Amino acid sequence: xxxxxxxxxxxAAIRKKRHRAETRFRLFGMAAVSVGLIxxxxxxxxxxFSGLSAFKQTVIHLDIPVEASGDNYQAMVKLSLRNAFQDVxxxxxxxxxxxxxxxxxxxxxxxxxxxxxxxxxTMVSIWVTASADVDxxxxxxxxxLTDRQLAWVDDLKTKERLKTQFNWRFFTGGDSREPELxxxxxxxxxxxxxxxxxxxxxxxxxxxxxxxxxxFAPRTRWTDFIEVNINNLAAVPSIVFGLLGLAVFLNAFGxxxxxxxxxxxxxxxxxxxxxxxTGRAALKAVPPSIREAALAVGxxxxxxxxxxxxxxxxxxxxxxxxxxxxxxxxxxxxLLMIGMVAFVVDLPETILSPATxxxxxxxxxxxxPERGFEERTIAAILILLLFxxxxxxxxxxxxxxxxxRW
Amino acid sequence: MPASAMENTQPKVHILDSAKPAAxxxxxxxxxxxxxxxxxxxVNLKIGSNRVTALIGPSGCGKSTFIRCLNRMxxxxxxxxxxxRVKLDDEDVYAPGQDVVNLRTRxxxxxxxxxxxPKSIYDNVAYGPKIHGMCETKxxxxxxxxxxxxxxxxxxxxxxxxxxxxTSLSGGQQQRLCIARAIAVxxxxxxxxxxxxxxxPIATARIEELITELKEHYTIVIVTHSMQQAARLSQKTAYFxxxxxxxxxxxxxxxxxxxxxxxRDYVMGRIG
Amino acid sequence: xxVLIACSTVAVLTTIGIVLSLVFESLQFFRMVPVTDFLFxxxxxxxxxxxxxxxxxxxxxGAIPLLAGTFLISAIALTxxxxxxxxxxxxxxxxASPRFRAVVKPLLEVLAGIPTVVYGFFAALxxxxxxxxxxxxxxxxxxxxxxxxxxxVMGVMTIPFVSSIADDAITAVPNALKEGxxxxxxxRSEMIRQVVLPAALPGIAGGMLLATSRVIGETxxxxxxxxxxxxxxxxxxxxxxxVTVQIVxxxxxxxxxxxxxxxxxxxxxxxxFIVTLILNVIALRIVKTYxxxxx
Ligand SMILES: Nc1ncnc2c1ncn2[C@@H]1O[C@H](COP(=O)(O)OP(=O)(O)O)[C@@H](O)[C@H]1O
Ligand SMILES: [Mg+2]
Numbered sequence: 011x012x013x014x015x016x017x018x019x020x021x022a023a024i025r026k027k028r029h030r031a032e033t034r035f036r037l038f039g040m041a042a043v044s045v046g047l048i049x050x051x052x053x054x055x056x057x058x059f060s061g062l063s064a065f066k067q068t069v070i071h072l073d074i075p076v077e078a079s080g081d082n083y084q085a086m087v088k089l090s091l092r093n094a095f096q097d098v099x100x101x102x103x104x105x106x107x108x109x110x111x112x113x114x115x116x117x118x119x120x121x122x123x124x125x126x127x128x129x130x131x132t133m134v135s136i137w138v139t140a141s142a143d144v145d146x147x148x149x150x151x152x153x154x155l156t157d158r159q160l161a162w163v164d165d166l167k168t169k170e171r172l173k174t175q176f177n178w179r180f181f182t183g184g185d186s187r188e189p190e191l192x193x194x195x196x197x198x199x200x201x202x203x204x205x206x207x208x209x210x211x212x213x214x215x216x217x218x219x220x221x222x223x224x225x226f227a228p229r230t231r232w233t234d235f236i237e238v239n240i241n242n243l244a245a246v247p248s249i250v251f252g253l254l255g256l257a258v259f260l261n262a263f264g265x266x267x268x269x270x271x272x273x274x275x276x277x278x279x280x281x282x283x284x285x286x287x288t289g290r291a292a293l294k295a296v297p298p299s300i301r302e303a304a305l306a307v308g309x310x311x312x313x314x315x316x317x318x319x320x321x322x323x324x325x326x327x328x329x330x331x332x333x334x335x336x337x338x339x340x341x342x343x344x345l346l347m348i349g350m351v352a353f354v355v356d357l358p359e360t361i362l363s364p365a366t367x368x369x370x371x372x373x374x375x376x377x378x379p380e381r382g383f384e385e386r387t388i389a390a391i392l393i394l395l396l397f398x399x400x401x402x403x404x405x406x407x408x409x410x411x412x413x414x415r416w
Numbered sequence: 417m418p419a420s421a422m423e424n425t426q427p428k429v430h431i432l433d434s435a436k437p438a439a440x441x442x443x444x445x446x447x448x449x450x451x452x453x454x455x456x457x458x459v460n461l462k463i464g465s466n467r468v469t470a471l472i473g474p475s476g477c478g479k480s481t482f483i484r485c486l487n488r489m490x491x492x493x494x495x496x497x498x499x500x501r502v503k504l505d506d507e508d509v510y511a512p513g514q515d516v517v518n519l520r521t522r523x524x525x526x527x528x529x530x531x532x533x534p535k536s537i538y539d540n541v542a543y544g545p546k547i548h549g550m551c552e553t554k555x556x557x558x559x560x561x562x563x564x565x566x567x568x569x570x571x572x573x574x575x576x577x578x579x580x581x582x583t584s585l586s587g588g589q590q591q592r593l594c595i596a597r598a599i600a601v602x603x604x605x606x607x608x609x610x611x612x613x614x615x616x617p618i619a620t621a622r623i624e625e626l627i628t629e630l631k632e633h634y635t636i637v638i639v640t641h642s643m644q645q646a647a648r649l650s651q652k653t654a655y656f657x658x659x660x661x662x663x664x665x666x667x668x669x670x671x672x673x674x675x676x677x678x679x680r681d682y683v684m685g686r687i688g
Numbered sequence: 689x690x691v692l693i694a695c696s697t698v699a700v701l702t703t704i705g706i707v708l709s710l711v712f713e714s715l716q717f718f719r720m721v722p723v724t725d726f727l728f729x730x731x732x733x734x735x736x737x738x739x740x741x742x743x744x745x746x747x748x749x750g751a752i753p754l755l756a757g758t759f760l761i762s763a764i765a766l767t768x769x770x771x772x773x774x775x776x777x778x779x780x781x782x783x784a785s786p787r788f789r790a791v792v793k794p795l796l797e798v799l800a801g802i803p804t805v806v807y808g809f810f811a812a813l814x815x816x817x818x819x820x821x822x823x824x825x826x827x828x829x830x831x832x833x834x835x836x837x838x839x840x841v842m843g844v845m846t847i848p849f850v851s852s853i854a855d856d857a858i859t860a861v862p863n864a865l866k867e868g869x870x871x872x873x874x875x876r877s878e879m880i881r882q883v884v885l886p887a888a889l890p891g892i893a894g895g896m897l898l899a900t901s902r903v904i905g906e907t908x909x910x911x912x913x914x915x916x917x918x919x920x921x922x923x924x925x926x927x928x929x930x931v932t933v934q935i936v937x938x939x940x941x942x943x944x945x946x947x948x949x950x951x952x953x954x955x956x957x958x959x960x961f962i963v964t965l966i967l968n969v970i971a972l973r974i975v976k977t978y979x980x981x982x983x
Contacts, residue, residue, distance in 0.1 A: 017550070024549035025518060028875050035877035039779025042772045046796050046847045053802070053810060215695050222692035233696075238972075240699045245898060245968040246961065247905020249932050250706060253957040256939065257709030279702050286699065312689070333801075340803025343907035343932070346940050369805040369908075376809045376912060384813070391806050402801045406794055492870065494786050517873050525871035531864035534887050543882070544872035594868065601872055 057392050064389030067177035067190065068140040068148045070111055070166060076123055078131035083116040083123070087138070094171075095162060106159050110166075112139040114191040139179070140172070142189040142382030148174060151381055180389065184355040185366070185374070189382025192375070194390050196354045200270050200365030201339060204350075207274020207361060208281055208338050213331055215278070216285030217320075220327070223286070224293040225315050244283035251280050252347025260348060267349035268364035276344045281334040288330025292323035325412035329405045336401035340394065342369040368394045440465040440605060440635040441486060446500035448481050448490070455481045458500070459661045461654055463605075468627060468636045470646035470667065473656035474682065479639045482656065483607050486637065487523040488516050504605070521548055524598035526608040530590035532582030532597070537574050540582040540593055541565060544601035560600055567633075568596035569626050588619025592626065599630075606630065608638040612645065624649055643683060647671050655679045710961055713954035720948045721749045726955060728752065732918035732929075734938060734949045749952055751959065753918035757928030761839045761910060762903045764924055768843025769903075770896060773850025778880055780851070781858045793855075800848035808912030811841035816913055823925065831915070833927035838913040842906055846899050853898065853975075857891025858884055860979070890978035897971035901964040907932040931956050 074090040091107050092098065098107050115138035122136060123129050140148075144163055147153035153160060166172035183193025219240075227233040255276035259265045265272050296319050304314035320327075345351065351370050358365035366374065368390060375387040439462040448456040456478045463469050471479045481490065488509060490496045502509040509519060521544070532540050541561045544550075551557040561578070565571040570592040574585070582593055591611055598606055608627075612620040627636060627649055640646050646653055647667060654664040655676070663670060663679040674680040718726070729750020776796065780789050816837035823830030830836070861884050869879035885892070915927030916937060938953040 021549050025515065028517065028547070028878070029515075032875040032877045035880075036779070036783055039775045039783055042775030043779050043784075043792060043796075045772050046776060046799055046844065046851075047792065049844045050795060050799055053806070056810075056814070215698050218692050218695035219699065222696045226689065226692060227696070236696055236700055238969075239703050241972050242965060242968050243699055243703060245901055245964065245972075246706070247901075247907070247932070247964055249905065249907045249935055250710075250957055250961050250964075253935070253939075253954060254702070254706045254709050257713060257954070258705050262709075282699060282702070336801060340801075340805070342803065342805040343911075343936065346911075346936055349940075351940055369803050372803075372805045372809060373908065373912065376805075376812065387809060391809065394803055395806065398801050398803060399798065402798065406797075487871070489867065489870065492867075517875055520871060520873035525867075527864055527867060527871070529864050531862070531868040533865060533868065533883050543869075543874075547872075547874055547878055547882075597868075597872060 054395075057388055057395065060385065061388035061392040063149050064180060064385040065177050066149070066174045067179065068145040068172065068174050069137040070140045070144075071135070071137050071171040071173075072111070072115070074119055074134045074136060076119070076130055076132060076134050081120070083119045084113075087111060087115045087119060095165075103158065106156055107162065109141055110144055110159060110162060112141045112188055112190045114139050114186075114188065137173075137175070139190050142380060144172075145190055146381050146385075148172070149385075154381075180386065184357060185353055185371070186355065189378075189380050189386055192383070192386055194368065194371055194393060195357055197366045197368045197371035197390070198393070199358055200273070200350065200354075201367040201369075203270030203358065203361045203365065204273035204277055204345075204367055205335060205339055207271055208277035209331070209335060211275065211278035212281040212285055212334070216282050216331070217289055217327055219282075220286045220289030220293060221315055221320065224290045225319070226311070240283045240286050244287060247343075248280060248341055249343040249347065251276050252344030254279070255344060255348045266362055266364075268352050268354070268366075269362045270350075270358065270365050270367075271361040272348045273345050273350050273367060274361070276348060277338040277341060280341065280344065281331075281338050284334035284337070285327070285331050288333070289323070289327045292326025292330070293319060295326065296322045325408055329409045332401050332405040332408070336398045336405070339401070340369055340398050342367075342373055345370050346373075368397075438465045439463060440505065441637075442501075442503040443482075443486075444501040444503075446482070446485060446498070446502060448478070448485060448499075449497040450481075450493070451495040455659055456485075457659045461661060461664060463635060463637055464652060465635050466631055466633070467651040468631050468638060468649050469652045469654065470650035471637065471639045471654050471656060472641070472643060472646050472682070473662075475641065477656040478659045479656050480609050483609050483637060483639050486605070486607055487520050487525055488514075489520075489525065491516060521601045522603050523605040523607060524601060524603035526591070526594050526598055526606065526611050528610040529614050530587055530594050532585070532590050532593050534581065534583060536579045537565075537582050537585070537593060538578040541596050541600045544597060548601060550601065564596040564600040565593075567599055567630070568592045569622065569629075570596055586619070588615050588622055591615060591619070591623060595623075595626065595630075599634075603634065605635040605637065608636065610639050610641060613641065620645075643671070643685075655682065657682070706961065710954055710958040713951050714958045716946070717948060717951035717955045721952070725749060726751055726952075730920055732934070734934075734952055749948070751931070751956065753920040754929060754931045754934055754956070756920055756922065757835065757914070757918070758904055758930040758932075760835045760922055760924060760928055761842065761914060761930060762900060764836060764839025765842035765846060765903045766896070766900060768840055769846035769850045769899060772843070773847045773899075774854050774892065776847065777851040777854035777858055781855050782876060782880055782884075796848045796851060799844070800852075802845075804845065804906060804908040805912070807841050807845050808908040808910075811837050811909055811913035815841055828925060830925045831927040833913065833915040834925050835914065835928045836924040838910050839924065841913065842903055842909050845906070845909065846903055849902060850895060850899050853895025854888070854892050857888035857895065857978070860891060861887045890974050894971040894973075894975035894978065897967050897974070901967035901971070904967075905932065905960060905964050907936060911936050931960050935960075 072087065072090045074086050076086060088108055091110065095107055098104055118138050119134065119136060122134065143154045147155050147163060155163065163172065179191065180193045182195050183191060184196040186192040223233060223236065255272055259272045259275055260267060300318055300322060301314050304318040305311065309317065345367050350366055351374060352364055352366060354364050354366055372387055372390045372394060375383045375390065441463040443459055443461045446456060446459040447454065459482060471483060473479055484490045485498060485502060490498065498510065504522065508514065533543065538561055541564050542557055545557060545560050551560055562571060565574065570589060573589060582590065585593060612623050615623065624645065627638065630636060638649065650667045652665065653667040653670040655662050655670065657678045663674060663676045670679065671683055674683055726749050730752045731748055731750045732753045733748035780793055784792065816832055816834060819834060819837050820830045820832050865883055865887060866879055869883040910930045910933045914933055915929045916933065917929060919926060919928050921928060935953045935956050938949060
């Protein structure tokens with residue numbers, strides 16, 4: 011065989027190998043992409059699969075004889091249970107029976123009676139919250155109920171005195187030791203307050219800083235320093251901001267612990283760099299001709315920027331702001347530092363009242379061993395994800411819609 | 417350059433038609449779309465062996481699109497669709513089993529802007545032979561590198577700094593480095609898309625000289641926006657206009673006596 | 689205009705605030721515990737040293753085990769997110785069809801938008817038990833708070849981070865270079881590995897450094913999925929604790945403010961700040977010079 015033909019053969023063999031390497035490489039790429047996608051799919055599947063059930067709550071129908079006077083609603087609930095199952099006599103069995111309904115049932119009754127005092131001395135028919143164990147059993151978890159309790163539950167079911175209904179309480183209630191009574195209202199309000207404070211501070215500060223740096227600042231050492239500063243600040247771990255909040259806002263300024271105001275201030279400092287950086291990019295994308303045109307018709311430099319350039323840059327600025335806010339909404343660690351990790355039952359009334367935040371609530375509940383809380387944790391995650399995803403989606407759409415090529 | 421040395425590395429069997437030069441590449445009914453937008457319409461052209469074919473025409477008329485079809489460089493552009501036939505010798509370039517990698521070793525390409533890899537001069541030239549497994553020993557590789565640099569007329573300028581980065585050369589030198597890189601894999605055809613448009617006149621002259629030398633060994637297709645360059649370099653000229661091949665023929669004829677009015681306008685400098 | 693200038697100083701004030709508060713509290717701490725004990729000590733048990741007078745003697749403030757734990761978890765995370773993020777970026781930038789890219793890129797970005805507390809929950813409730821069960825089935829003892837679980841999940845969290853930076857770096861490589869490689873007959877993977885990646889290397893390296901800083905400072909995942917007690921080991925199957933976990937445990941719950949225990953959290957914060965700052969400065973500089981190179 012000639013030398014040339016030999017070489018051709020060799021090259022062909024090598025080529026075959028190279029094509030195989032090519033296929034392998036491409037497969038690696040696909041595998042890598044799948045890792046992220048699979049995790050995402052699993053996460054959403056789990057959240058949807060086991061979180062949605064928390065939006066349903068088991069309730070039990072009781073006929074409660076309300077005393078003409080006296081406020082021991084607990085006793086009235088117990089009595090009604092005994093009436094419903096009159097064969098229960100032993101103390102232990104009674105305790106098991108009482109455990110079917112939540113300790114919140116007495117409060118439900120109380121609320122009902124206090125709203126309508128005419129009910130005193132009558133038999134009140136009311137759906138009360140079942141205990142978490144009953145709820146879990148109804149939702150198909152391995153029941154932690156005794157056989158006797160299970161029999162009662164079946165009995166209630168056949169008498170249509172037990173049903174599941176939409177769990178309003180989850181959205182209107184504060185935290186509770188009992189999973190069936192725990193809700194995310196405090197956390198949601200706390201998050202809203204904090205994010206509101208965060209936006210109110212970081213948006214104007216961020217936009218004005220971006221305008222100054224991009225449009226007016228002379229290029230000096232000082233502005234360079236500010237710029238480096240901002241870039242670094244964007245990469246400082248969030249917990250460090252929490253330490254700042256603790257040392258400065260709480261200890262030095264004496265602001266109240268656990269307050270959404272302080273949470274919002276810390277989050278604002280974290281969000282600021284994002285807004286500044288995206289804001290500058292958006293301003294930079296506006297062509298100089300717009301500025302020149304405005305100046306040419308006699309606008310002052312400030313007017314040119316605020317009337318003409320900034321409005322055009324707004325979609326970009328807003329995109330950055332939304333992304334930054336979404337991140338702030340999901341942020342947990344700095345809030346732990348300033349005491350927004352607390353057991354708060356009552357809805358916060360002002361930004362100074364103690365509150366938690368949605369992600370913090372997730373963190374708190376995730377630690378609780380009860381199965382009832384696991385379901386609620388996932389439901390809270392679902393709500394949290396809903397918010398953050400909606401915000402990010404808005405940002406993406408906004409960016410798409412206004413993606414102008416000048 | 418000793419022609420006998422070339423013979424060893426240029427193992428080609430030309431079955432020459434005694435009457436006219438053999439067509440190295442044949443393009444039949446070539447139509448190209450970018451998405452839905454047509455860029456080339458029914459182009460038919462024969463590219464003769466061992467000569468320079470110049471493609472001219474106003475910018476945006478599809479010259480780059482055409483030349484990139486020849487070595488399937490358009491494959492990498494999403495949405496680019498090709499109809500018709502391109503043949504290298506008797507082989508269909510777009511045949512289903514065609515190995516693009518192999519095809520591009522036979523049809524090399526030099527781009528508008530010099531694009532040396534961020535590697536040393538030596539590694540730039542050695543890159544092709546290395547990946548294709550053309551050389552087994554370091555001596556062989558050295559020989560290929562030196563020969564390619566020599567043929568690209570760059571060896572004397574870089575002999576003592578082969579390890580310097582390719583990007584450290586001047587623009588004209590970089591472009592010759594890219595030519596050396598293309599030559600190193602021993603192609604039959606070299607495609608050049610406006611190879612001098614980013615260079616100054618002196619560097620341009622140097623490259624033109626080189627192209628004239630290279631046509632001894634290679635079939636060259638060059639896109640140029642300079643009519644003088646086309647006239648100086650090429651034996652055959654094809655004029656493109658709005659995605660159509662309007663006129664083609666011997667360079668002298670096309671320039672001296674264009675048949676098509678659009679060609680005449682262009683050659684006279686009325687459009688461009 | 690004065691308002692504008694004042695606004696632009698807020699960022700600087702924030703940095704100063706961070707530095708001052710950390711340094712101030714840390715100095716108080718170092719008055720009780722020598723810096724060298726803190727930096728080089730290998731025992732961390734601040735819960736033991738509650739009374740101020742026993743602090744010096746107990747030697748419970750050695751940060752080495754925390755640093756080792758942080759290092760271990762970060763290393764695991766980067767081992768996941770480095771290659772996966774890079775390969776994802778390559779696939780999306782160089783192989784994927786425009787339609788695939790349009791769908792998958794935002795999806796990966798969703799991964800970056802998920803609050804870390806959610807990752808933490810997943811690590812603690814799903815990944816850790818899974819690893820434990822998996823380990824059991826092959827006869828390995830895996831702690832239920834193993835560094836592996838936290839590290840893996842943290843790795844997934846940083847995938848979009850790495851991939852978006854790598855994507856930027858890869859797409860910044862001029863098309864001319866890519867075509868040059870294809871033009872001499874390189875396959876796509878050869879083009880990527882031999883031409884694109886070397887050219888994009890600085891950008892990718894900068895991105896990896898930023899990811900490192902991000903991973904080191906990540907808090908919620910480790911708080912929820914890693915251990916609480918210091919454990920000087922490099923075994924990924926054991927429970928380790930990290931700097932951020934300790935800061936959180938020291939500062940949540942009841943605290944007397946001037947105790948060494950509380951102050952040590954600030955010393956840890958200072959350490960964290962300095963390390964991440966150094967990483968960020970280097971990374972940003974690399975990325976910047978790299979960007980200028982192709983502009
Ligand atoms: N990647 C592409 N996508 C879409 N259209 C393209 C692309 N490349 C070129 N075109 C269009 O195809 C036509 C021919 O372009 P080209 O071949 O580059 O012209 P020339 O090289 O002669 O200047 C032009 O109208 C151009 O806009
Ligand atoms: Mg062109």
